[in-house]
Amino acid sequence: MAEPEAPSATLPLAFPWHEPLVKQIESAWLKDRLPHALLLHGQAGLGKRRLAEWVARGLLCGNSRDQLDACGQCNGCRLAAAGSHPDLMRVTPEEGKHQLSVDQVRAVSEWLSMTSHQQGWKIAIIDPAQLMTIAAANSLLKTLEEPPARSLLILVASSLQGLPATLRSRCQRLGIPRPPAAMALKWLSQVTSQTVSPQVLEFTGGAPLRALEVHDAFVSLDEEMRSSLTDLLAGRADVTRVAQFWAKEAMPDRLTWLDLWLMSLAREAVAGTGDLVTFPGQPVPLPTSANVLNISYLYRLADRIRELKSQLLRTALNRDLAAEMLLAELLTVFTRRQPG
Ligand SMILES: [Zn+2]
Structure with missing residues (x-):
């Protein structure tokens, strides 16, 4: 499976226009009420992928804190930033392919059901989620019906059209707003x-x-x-x-x-x-x-x-x-x- 790289460090992961969403996710996390699947959607160029990464890194950070913002210093943070955290999986279409295959999604489901390496969260980012084949989306549906404990699926999509309604309804949908000019x-x-x-x-x-x-x-x-x-x-x-x-x-x-x-x-x-x-x-x-x-x-x-x-x-x-x-x-x- 293609292992996409972590986003570059030259820009932050969350931007000013993400703030309402950041607060919403952080508050759910503080109350221990995070859903099992987030669907981040919005037009290209608003930083959906980075927000997904922000959530993942916040959950994988090993330092206890009252904000979801990752500390950036601990082992978990360093591994996540280097793209080699064993409890974070990033899934994108394989090289030369325009779709996410059912095999890729099955691998995600199997991986999510295994125990985490660090006794914490296991997170899979599927991006762009609208490129899943119908078989892939159906396969993911099964995982969403019985999600493993302490697992989070983050679907990143520039368009909701390619995603079956049954799949959308099982995710918490978060639309990334376009900032005022x-x-x-x-x-x-x-x-x-x-x-x-x-x-x-x-x-x-x-x-x-x-x-x-x-x-x-x-x-x-x-x-x-x-x-x-x-x-x-x-x-x-x-x-x-x-x-x-x-x-x-x-x-x-x-x-x-x-x-x-x-x-x-x-x-x-x-x-x-x-x-x-x-x-x-x-x-x-x-x-x-x-x-x-x-x-x-x-x-x-x-x-x-x-x-x-x-x-x-x-x-x-x-x-x-x-x-x-x-x-x-x-x-x-x-x-x-x-x-x-
Ligand atoms: Zn950390």
């Missing part, structure tokens, strides 16, 4: 010396860890999108060539960027001022004909973009053609030129 930006300014703009945060759907990760890539994408749109709208660029380039590189990111850009234009058009515009950081010069932008066209175009984005995830698509049609539609909205 001000909290996220303050946290980002504390953990990195780079300036992470509100645009990057918006681009990542408000997920601070993701913003930290994609910051550099966003800066170049933003610059490149603005200059290529400026050229396109001024009639200085070849539509087919731009479409081919978009199709080839980072198409989903480009679509997210376009969606946010259109929405900021729509907000500006509705408000009649630029006050509400938060995306992008720098304006794209619009052709004169776009002075009277039709808002319903903007929304329709944004809908097309979202539809295309979900198609990219689900189906094999002729990306060149899809990108070219989208650009033609965009030019029609902004320059009133007929596509084709």
Whole structure:
């Protein structure tokens, strides 16, 4: 079984926006009322995996204390941080696989039923839990019906859709909230010396860890999108060539960027001022004909973009053609030129 590594030590395990959940889990622990299974769910980039790790390390810490926060010094803490604690199992898809197999889940159940090495908790983190096959989820259900004493299963999921309702109902579900933008930006300014703009945060759907990760890539994408749109709208660029380039590189990111850009234009058009515009950081010069932008066209175009984005995830698509049609539609909205 693949043994994933413990998360790196450069960032803490629990973040400010985790605080309500941290308090909830800590209070259950203090009352000795922890459930046998936690389901931590929320969008990517909110630190679900780290919170799971925070809980695990807190339970495995050998020092007695009145907070769940691990001491970080004792033998248990050192082993957990090194990824070699015998009572902590981290389960992710095996290399080259996109699913968690029934064999992996059976191994977890067997392992959980054995006595712990340190006479304490045994904890298994299953991540991402939504990637369990149906057989794997069913097998886990049996363990959840008769959980071994002092065992904790932590399921980490970015989506609840792939998880059977019977499984979900046997776990305590804890949704990781998206932090308010001000909290996220303050946290980002504390953990990195780079300036992470509100645009990057918006681009990542408000997920601070993701913003930290994609910051550099966003800066170049933003610059490149603005200059290529400026050229396109001024009639200085070849539509087919731009479409081919978009199709080839980072198409989903480009679509997210376009969606946010259109929405900021729509907000500006509705408000009649630029006050509400938060995306992008720098304006794209619009052709004169776009002075009277039709808002319903903007929304329709944004809908097309979202539809295309979900198609990219689900189906094999002729990306060149899809990108070219989208650009033609965009030019029609902004320059009133007929596509084709
Ligand atoms: Zn400790």
